Amino acid sequence: MRVILEVIQGPSAGEQFVFERREAFVVGRKKNERVQFPVPGDPYLSRYHMLIEISPPHCYLRDIGSTNGTYVNGKKIPRASLKRLKDGDRIRGGRTVMRLRIETGPIETGPIETGRLEPAEPTSQREVVGAVEQMSKHEPVEPLAGAHSAEPVDPDWDTKAFENRPTASGPPSLRCGHCGGPPTDADLGDLCDTRMIGYVCPECRDKLRTPDQPVPNYEKLGTLHRGPFGPVYKARRISTGKLVALKVLSSNLSSNPRAAKLFLREMTLACRLKHPNIVPIVEMGQAGRDLWIASEFVEGVDGRQLAHRLGGTLPLGDAVEILCQALEALDYAHQEHLVHRDVKPSNVLVSGGPGAYLARLSDFGLIRNMDEAGVSGITRRGEVRGTVPFMPPEQVLDCRFVKPAGDVYGAGATLYWLLTGRFVREFDVLDGRGEKKDAYLVILEDPIVPIRRRDPSIPDPIAKVIEIALEKEPEDRYETAAEMARALRNAVRSS
Numbered sequence: 001m002r003v004i005l006e007v008i009q010g011p012s013a014g015e016q017f018v019f020e021r022r023e024a025f026v027v028g029r030k031k032n033e034r035v036q037f038p039v040p041g042d043p044y045l046s047r048y049h050m051l052i053e054i055s056p057p058h059c060y061l062r063d064i065g066s067t068n069g070t071y072v073n074g075k076k077i078p079r080a081s082l083k084r085l086k087d088g089d090r091i092r093g094g095r096t097v098m099r100l101r102i103e104t105g106p107i108e109t110g111p112i113e114t115g116r117l118e119p120a121e122p123t124s125q126r127e128v129v130g131a132v133e134q135m136s137k138h139e140p141v142e143p144l145a146g147a148h149s150a151e152p153v154d155p156d157w158d159t160k161a162f163e164n165r166p167t168a169s170g171p172p173s174l175r176c177g178h179c180g181g182p183p184t185d186a187d188l189g190d191l192c193d194t195r196m197i198g199y200v201c202p203e204c205r206d207k208l209r210t211p212d213q214p215v216p217n218y219e220k221l222g223t224l225h226r227g228p229f230g231p232v233y234k235a236r237r238i239s240t241g242k243l244v245a246l247k248v249l250s251s252n253l254s255s256n257p258r259a260a261k262l263f264l265r266e267m268t269l270a271c272r273l274k275h276p277n278i279v280p281i282v283e284m285g286q287a288g289r290d291l292w293i294a295s296e297f298v299e300g301v302d303g304r305q306l307a308h309r310l311g312g313t314l315p316l317g318d319a320v321e322i323l324c325q326a327l328e329a330l331d332y333a334h335q336e337h338l339v340h341r342d343v344k345p346s347n348v349l350v351s352g353g354p355g356a357y358l359a360r361l362s363d364f365g366l367i368r369n370m371d372e373a374g375v376s377g378i379t380r381r382g383e384v385r386g387t388v389p390f391m392p393p394e395q396v397l398d399c400r401f402v403k404p405a406g407d408v409y410g411a412g413a414t415l416y417w418l419l420t421g422r423f424v425r426e427f428d429v430l431d432g433r434g435e436k437k438d439a440y441l442v443i444l445e446d447p448i449v450p451i452r453r454r455d456p457s458i459p460d461p462i463a464k465v466i467e468i469a470l471e472k473e474p475e476d477r478y479e480t481a482a483e484m485a486r487a488l489r490n491a492v493r494s495s
Contacts, residue, residue, distance in 0.1 A: 002103050003054050010096030011041035024053040026064070026397050026444075027093065044068050045094035048444050051396070059085040059100055065431055065438040068094065080438045215287045218246055218294065229366075230290070234297060237282065243297035244282055245362075248290050260286060267293070269338055270365035277329035279349060279362040298360060300351030303418060307345065312421040313455075316462065316495075318354055319418040320488050325359040327411055327488075330481035333364060334404040340364055341402050343410030344390040345417055388439050389423040390414060393472055396440045405474035408484055412469025412477075415488075419462075420454040424470055459495035462488070 007015040029040055030047040039045050046066040053060040061083045063070040070077055071092040077083045085091070087102040175182060219236045224245060226232070235246040264284065271281045282294040303322065307314055314322070326348050330340060340347075342363060352358045392409035395402045413424050425446050431437040437446075448470050451463045465487045471477045478484040 003059055004101040004103065005052075006099045006101065008090075008097050008099050010094070011039055012096065019054040022053075022055045024051065026051055029094075039094070039096055042094040042096055045096065048441060049093050050091075051440060059102070061085055061091065062440075063438075064444075065441040066093065079435065215246060215248065215285070215292050215294075218244070220246070235294070237294065242282075244294040245279075245297050247293045247295070248287075249292060260291065263291060267365060273333055273336060273338065273364055275329050275332045277325045277358075277360050278333070278364060279360045293366070295362065298349040298351060298362075300349055300358075303345035303348040303350060303359075303414065305346075306350050307418055307421060314418045315354070316419065316458070317492065318357055319415060320462070320492055322348065322350060322357050322359040323411060323415040323418070324485045324488055325357075326361050326414070327481040327485040329361045330404070330407050330411065331485070334407070334481060338365060339402055339404055340407050340410070341395070342366065342387055342390075343407050343414055344387060345414050348414065388443075389425070389427065390417075391443060392474070393443050394474055396443050403474065404481065405477050405479075408469050408477045408481055409471075409474075411481065411484065412466050416451055416454075416466055416470070419458060420451060422449075422454050424448040459491070461491035461494050465491050 003019040005017045005019075007013055026048050027045075027050045028038065028048040029042060029045040030038060046068070048064055049066040050070045051062045051064050053062075061070065061072065061077070062081065063077055063079050065079055069079075072083055072085065073090055074092075085100050087100065089100045091098045091100065215235075217238050219238055221234045221236060221243075224232045224234050227247060229247070229249045231248055233246040233248070235244050236242070237244050264286070267281070267284055271284070274280065279298060280296050282296060284291070284293045286292070301309070303314075313319075326343070330343070333340065340361065340363075343361070347361060347363050349360045349362050350357050351360075390410050390413040392402065392406045395406055416422075416424050425442050425448055427437075427439055427442055429437050429442065429446070431441075448467070451466055452458055452460070465484065468487075469477055469484055478487065
């Protein structure tokens, strides 16, 4: 199955783009190497006009506060709303019109291939992009929106690096942990590394599963919280007696065996991370329609909860030490070619007490792998809570582009919040029409609020480190997480 976007009218007419795996990107007039569909020749298109997410066989669209609106089949969609597209839909923005085609077919069962956004045939796209001079900042008010594709960066930097590493050979195939039989309900049998995967066949699952105990071999002791993808339980692993945090991902991936296989394969990369400041994954698997992940249980709270317990913010020394430990975890993961992509206070788990906190990062790879499997997505995570305020601009422009510098940005935004209890930008702002500005457009266009404006007592050296980490362009931030940690510790000593 695949999704095809055909540009049938406008500056890029005749272009055709084929998607066989997940992509999310911004369409707009802005001439930016990370805007995969720049249309600089269309003056009625906003600089950042719409966000399109391709998640075969589905496609979603979100207008991110365009001046002239986005239209689907001639009907204007509400700003900042999510529109699910169907085969044959026509999308208009400015003078550009695109037609969507969704081609379905049998689910592939062979090896999962990495994909890139490329035109279906050689085109003159470089000539189109290069021939148009920088447009005026003024946006004439009239029609609607369009699309074009610039040369993409390699989105699979982390996955490819891991796949090229030699690993110890695991069992030859996945087996039911109860009866020993092969998989019968999902295309999981040819996963190359099954050492961290727990699987129970449908017959055994029916015998073992109860409403109170959704995952065989795990005894649910209570609900910790409900995460963005489903409930998180405090549980006991029956075979070892150890406590775990059991995430049940209510994703219905059993209807898409290829997606389930892709998710489990990609999560094995995160399972290999071994660092004192990373919460280790104990096991993962599939139970009925749900996927699940069991991680080591951490006695303590997350950074958000800790700040709330202390009145909304953390003391400077404790906040910096917690963040530096998280940066050490990120630096290790980056050297292992894995990017977190969702660094925020609630993903920093903290135990111990003042002056002796131990911080550990959780959920490595979860956001990326849920997105890659088509379960979640940038357009569907959408409101100003959780992930969005800590998201670097490049993650909005192209969610698969994010590299280690994106995690450095998330770390800076996390420290900013721990010290001030506020986000790095004002999200409750109005646009030129007096309407609430789209959160993604705020990230792309609005400057950060200097941290000393939030709290003048924060030492200037600390403020400078945070603001370097929050630079809009990735190349202007600290080159590594370790470099940022050193800068923070030096700033504390000089303050």
